[in-house]
Structure formats: C-alpha cells, structure tokens
Amino acid sequence: MRLTQGTFSFLPDLTDEQIKKQVKYCLDNGWAVSLEYTDDPHPRNTYWEMFGHPMFDLKDPAGMMMDLEECRETFPNHYIRLMAFDSTHQWETPRLSFIVNRPPEEPGFHITRQEREGRSVRYTISSYATDKPEGQRY
Amino acid sequence: MAQTIQNDKRYEAGVIPYKKMGYWEPDYQPLDTDIIALFRITPQDGVDPEEAAAAVAGESSTATWTVVWTDRLTACDKYRAKAYRVDQVPGSDNQYFAYIAYDIQLFEPGSIANLTASIIGNVFGFKAISALRLEDMRIPTAYMTTYKGPPTGIVVERERLDKFGRPLLGATTKPKLGLSGRNYGRVVYEALKGGLDFVKDDENINSQPFMHWRDRFLYVMEAVNKASAATGEVKGHYLNVTAATMEDMYERAEFAKDLGSSIVMIDLVIGYTAIQSMSNWARKNDMILHLHRAGHSTYTRQKNHGVSFRVISKWMRMAGVDHIHAGTVVGKLEGDPNQIAGFYDVLREPFNPQNLEHGVFFDQDWAGLNKCMPVASGGIHVGQMHQLLHYLGEDTVLQFGGGTIGHPDGIQAGAIANRVALEAMILARNEGRDYINEGPDILKKAAKDCSPLQHALDTWKDITFDYTSTDTPDFVPSNTPSS
Numbered sequence: 294m295r296l297t298q299g300t301f302s303f304l305p306d307l308t309d310e311q312i313k314k315q316v317k318y319c320l321d322n323g324w325a326v327s328l329e330y331t332d333d334p335h336p337r338n339t340y341w342e343m344f345g346h347p348m349f350d351l352k353d354p355a356g357m358m359m360d361l362e363e364c365r366e367t368f369p370n371h372y373i374r375l376m377a378f379d380s381t382h383q384w385e386t387p388r389l390s391f392i393v394n395r396p397p398e399e400p401g402f403h404i405t406r407q408e409r410e411g412r413s414v415r416y417t418i419s420s421y422a423t424d425k426p427e428g429q430r431y
Numbered sequence: 432m433a434q435t436i437q438n439d440k441r442y443e444a445g446v447i448p449y450k451k452m453g454y455w456e457p458d459y460q461p462l463d464t465d466i467i468a469l470f471r472i473t474p475q476d477g478v479d480p481e482e483a484a485a486a487v488a489g490e491s492s493t494a495t496w497t498v499v500w501t502d503r504l505t506a507c508d509k510y511r512a513k514a515y516r517v518d519q520v521p522g523s524d525n526q527y528f529a530y531i532a533y534d535i536q537l538f539e540p541g542s543i544a545n546l547t548a549s550i551i552g553n554v555f556g557f558k559a560i561s562a563l564r565l566e567d568m569r570i571p572t573a574y575m576t577t578y579k580g581p582p583t584g585i586v587v588e589r590e591r592l593d594k595f596g597r598p599l600l601g602a603t604t605k606p607k608l609g610l611s612g613r614n615y616g617r618v619v620y621e622a623l624k625g626g627l628d629f630v631k632d633d634e635n636i637n638s639q640p641f642m643h644w645r646d647r648f649l650y651v652m653e654a655v656n657k658a659s660a661a662t663g664e665v666k667g668h669y670l671n672v673t674a675a676t677m678e679d680m681y682e683r684a685e686f687a688k689d690l691g692s693s694i695v696m697i698d699l700v701i702g703y704t705a706i707q708s709m710s711n712w713a714r715k716n717d718m719i720l721h722l723h724r725a726g727h728s729t730y731t732r733q734k735n736h737g738v739s740f741r742v743i744s745k746w747m748r749m750a751g752v753d754h755i756h757a758g759t760v761v762g763k764l765e766g767d768p769n770q771i772a773g774f775y776d777v778l779r780e781p782f783n784p785q786n787l788e789h790g791v792f793f794d795q796d797w798a799g800l801n802k803c804m805p806v807a808s809g810g811i812h813v814g815q816m817h818q819l820l821h822y823l824g825e826d827t828v829l830q831f832g833g834g835t836i837g838h839p840d841g842i843q844a845g846a847i848a849n850r851v852a853l854e855a856m857i858l859a860r861n862e863g864r865d866y867i868n869e870g871p872d873i874l875k876k877a878a879k880d881c882s883p884l885q886h887a888l889d890t891w892k893d894i895t896f897d898y899t900s901t902d903t904p905d906f907v908p909s910n911t912p913s914s
Binding site: 294296297298300301302303304305307311314315318334335336337339376377382383384385386387388389390391401402403404411412413414415416418420 | 586589590593595597626645649652653656657659660662663664665690691799802847850851854855857858861862863877880
C-alpha cells in the first residue's frame with residue numbers, strides 16, 4: 294500500500310533536485326518551510342513530530358535540504374513531510390505539504406466495523422504499524 | 432438637475448413621474464453605509480432611461496404607482512432608494528446601467544430573503560421596462576457583518592481534509608438516476624480509492640423509488656471509509672440532503688452527521704431561507720456545506736434580463752455555503768473566462784477591487800467572511816488540466832464525472848489519471864515552468880509512468896466545447912494610444 298497523503302504522492306518519489314525547486318517556490322511566496330515526521334500515518338493524525346521550528350527567515354533552499362538530509366539520517370524509516378506555512382492574513386495555514394521520505398514497507402490500514410442498529414456502522418481506521426510501540430513500527 | 436417636486440405639491444393626489452417623486456437624484460453622493468445596486472435597464476420604446484431608473488428605484492423601495500399621503504408620516508426622504516447615475520451600456524443603443532443607492536435601514540440584518548425581496552422582488556415585471564438585469568451590488572461593511580458567511584471556509588476545509596497546495600478532485604456519480612444504493616456505493620468507492628478526494632450526489636438525487644436516501648447514505652459511507660483505509664487519506668462524499676421540507680432536510684443531515692460524513696449538500700432551488708437555515712446547521716455541526724446551483728441558468732444566463740451569477744455568488748457567500756458551482760470556462764456549460772474570473776474572485780478573495788473587464792463594478796470588502804470554494808463541474812477532462820489550473824487557480828474543486836467514470840479502463844483508472852495529471856501540473860507550475868503552453872507536453876510525459884493517464888488522453892484528446900458565451904463583459908480593454 295502507498296500512503297497518498299500530501300500534494301505529490303501520485304507521482305514517482307521526488308528527487309532532491311525536484312524537492313529543492315518546490316522549496317524555492319515556497320520561499321519565493323514568502324512561506325516558512327518545515328519538516329515533520331511520524332510513524333503513525335493515520336489520516337487524522339494531524340500533529341506529526343516537528344523536526345525543529347518552521348524556518349521563518351530562510352532565504353536559500355539549500356538550508357532546508359541540509360535539514361532534510363539530517364532528518365532522513367535520524368529517521369530513515371519514518372514518514373517525513375515538508376510543509377510550507379503562509380502567515381498572510383486570512384490564510385495563516387499550510388499552503389503546501391508533501392511527503393519526502395517514506396518507510397520501505399507500508400503495511401496500510403485496518404478498518405473495524407462496529408455494527409449498530411438500523412444497519413448503520415461506526416468505522417474505525419488504524420494503521421497496522423501502530424499495533425507496535427512507537428519507534429518499533431517500521 | 433434634480434427634478435424632485437418640492438413641498439406640498441409633491442403630495443397632491445394623482446400620478447406623477449417617478450423622477451419627480453424623489454427617486455432620481457443625480458447629485459446624490461452614496462453613503463459608505465448605503466447598499467448600491469447596479470441594474471441593466473432596457474426601457475420600453477419612448478421611455479426616458481432616467482425615468483425607468485427612477486421607477487426601478489421607486490418600486491424596489493417605497494413607491495407605488497400613485498402618490499400616497501401616508502409617505503408624510505415617515506422620514507420618506509431617507510427610505511426612498513435613489514437612482515443617481517445612468518450610463519449607456521457600451522456598444523448598445525437601448526440598454527443603460529442604472530446605479531441605485533438604498534439606505535442600510537431598509538433591510539433586515541442577516542436576511543438574504545429580505546434583501547432580495549426588496550431588490551428583485553417587484554421590479555422585474557414592470558411594464559415601463561422591457562428587460563432588467565441585476566448586474567452587481569455593493570454591500571457595505573456594516574451590512575456585510577450581519578451575515579455569518581461560509582460555516583467552514585477554504586482554510587478550515589483544507590485543514591480538516593489535510594489537503595494543501597492543489598485543487599481538490601471530485602466527480603459526480605453517473606448515471607444521475609437509476610442506480611440502487613448498492614451499485615451507487617460501488618461507483619463512490621472506486622473513484623475515491625482511485626485517487627479522488629470527493630464524490631458527489633447529483634442535484635436531482637434525493638429519495639426516489641430506485642434509491643431511498645437512507646440506503647444511499649449507508650452504502651456511500653461504507654465506500655468513503657473503505658477508501659480512506661485503502662489510501663490513508665481523508666475522503667468524502669457530498670450527501671445531498673435536499674428534500675421537500677426543512678424537517679426532512681434536518682432529518683437527513685442529522686443522519687449524515689451520525690454516520691460520520693464530513694460534508695452535506697443542498698440545491699439552490701431550496702431557497703434562500705432554507706440555505707441560511709442549513710448554513711446555521713452546518714456551523715453548529717462542523718459540517719462542510721456544498722451548494723449545487725441547480726436552476727440558476729433560468730435567470731443568470733441571458734445578458735439583458737435576470738440576475739448575474741456574480742450577484743448570486745455574493746448572496747451565497749453571505750448566506751454561508753462552503754462550496755458553490757461557479758463555472759469551468761472550458762467545459763460543457765456556459766462560461767466566459769473574464770466573467771468566471773469575476774465570480775471566482777467574489778467567492779474567494781478577502782477584497783474585490785473594481786474590475787470592469789471581469790464584470791466587477793464595485794470595490795467589495797468581505798469584512799472577514801470566510802472564503803467560499805468554487806467548484807468546476809460539467810464536461811471537463813484530464814487533457815484540459817493546464818487550462819483549468821490557469822483559469823481557475825488552486826483553490827477550487829475540479830469535478831471530472833464523465834472524465835472519471837467514463838474511462839476505458841474503469842473508474843479507478845479514471846481517478847488515477849486525473850490525480851496524476853493534476854499533481855504533475857502543480858509540480859511543473861511550482862517549478863516555474865510555462866505550464867499553460869507546455870501543458871500538453873507535461874501531461875504526455877506524466878503519462879509515460881501512468882498508462883491510465885495515457886488512455887484518458889487518447890480517449891478525450893479532441894473534446895472541446897467551443898460555443899459563444901451569452902453572458903460576456905461589456906467592457907473590454909482597449910489599446911488607447913498614449914497622448
């Protein structure tokens with residue numbers, strides 16, 4: 294299974310050269326880029342761990358590429374996403390978010406159906422990986 | 432220039448021209464708090480355009496056909512709407528733009544029904560004019576803030592869906608009518624698993640003999656959740672809760688909420704009051720509210736008569752919907768690129784500067800109301816991806832119904848083709864490429880890694896809908912020689 298969260302998951306994994314161009318696009322727009330990682334890819338797991346603060350004053354995409362290298366070395370088997378935050382009034386939210394590292398094996402998600410009255414069902418989705426404790430999942 | 436009859440002569444019993452009753456005030460300076468309406472008036476032969484404008488001002492505010500002494504029991508000068516400017520429409524010999532100002536206290540706060548009952552309530556059938564169109568309105572901040580606006584808005588919708596930096600992808604389940612609940616859910620599952628973010632009920636899918644609403648909701652939510660587990664993404668389906676009564680609509684919306692749906696849908700034909708009620712409900716229940724503009728072309732399409740969709744867009748952002756269909760430019764339905772750019776700006780921007788080329792006649796401050804997501808639906812396909820991104824931008828839902836479900840290799844393949852094409856185009860745009868001109872090459876290259884995209888391009892490569900638009904701007908940029 295391939296996790297398809299993020300803006301570019303349907304394309305072949307981006308090369309570092311391609312990632313750098315996206316970072317440049319973000320910086321040209323005045324957005325702050327940052328890295329986040331997780332081993333719990335549930336679609337509603339909003340708060341991935343921050344790999345440092347958003348780089349508010351970064352000018353050169355190379356700075357982000359150095360951080361990315363370090364993040365990948367530290368968490369080679371985690372999901373890592375690159376995010377870009379826009380502080381413009383009435384945006385104040387991420388404007389781009391895409392996966393830049395993923396585990397070699399992606400076991401996918403289990404769906405549990407709790408049957409209720411009138412044929413209605415309460416659904417629970419959980420990652421097979423999160424059956425194991427944090428740090429041992431991939 | 433003002434020809435208003437003054438003093439007691441004004442109230443002698445009988446009939447006097449609207450112009451002389453105080454509805455034509457060419458010296459009037461609109462207040463910042465006035466609501467301004469811009470009408471396109473086609474007077475009957477022989478009717479003075481200023482008199483026609485005064486008649487529209489009169490009949491949309493205090494006047495009736497004859498003088499009434501009871502005006503004198505009120506501060507009637509304040510309550511009279513004032514036509515203050517009449518311009519001939521460029522390139523036309525019998526159409527006029529009439530600017531009419533209304534005092535803010537003529538309107539109930541936060542009520543589209545009341546606003547529209549005045550502005551379009553009575554005047555469109557008036558005998559002295561042969562046709563009338565409401566082109567634009569300026570809503571003052573003081574009145575705008577009496578509306579709640581979209582319950583979710585573009586920013587929060589994206590945060591809830593965890594989808595940033597690209598248009599959302601959707602499709603309307605086809606065929607529109609006849610599928611059983613079980614078969615219907617199959618289409619939804621295939622399209623969502625393949626890569627779409629949303630699937631949608633069509634405007635006329637309510638609760639018919641072939642598929643009752645509860646059955647549809649249950650099967651659809653199975654499809655949504657199963658697709659979410661298969662992809663790790665948040666997925667959704669606009670469950671259409673349109674029904675005969677508010678009680679029925681609330682019942683259906685509550686059931687959708689109970690099943691965990693993130694979005695419900697209504698049709699424009701339910702009426703302004705029902706839309707505002709459903710907006711309140713959506714706000715209370717953290718639900719995204721999708722509006723299908725069913726029926727609008729009956730009054731928005733013809734240039735000389737009706738209400739411009741630009742005005743409907745304003746009213747719907749004020750009334751509070753999160754999504755509204757607003758045109759595709761390149762698809763099968765009416766849509767001039769400049770006009771549609773104007774509609775999209777009205778729905779999405781915090782402030783609209785006057786832009787006559789786009790049909791936007793007034794500066795409009797949205798006073799912090801949420802942004803409404805325009806939806807592009809109707810005869811669009813993957814081969815147009817670069818044009819869609821160029822004309823419509825990033826904050827939109829692109830809905831490929833036939834372009835997903837009609838794919839030769841199946842629905843999932845259709846969805847994959849759309850998503851790959853979209854992501855490839857965004858990647859290229861962000862890299863600074865001239866994607867509008869290189870679009871076909873970008874798609875061709877992306878198709879090398881994706882056979883469903885190649886098959887989609889082969890199937891629809893030559894499909895265009897090249898017809899002349901009826902609703903076009905009156906002002907075109909001209910190359911004025913510098914003096």
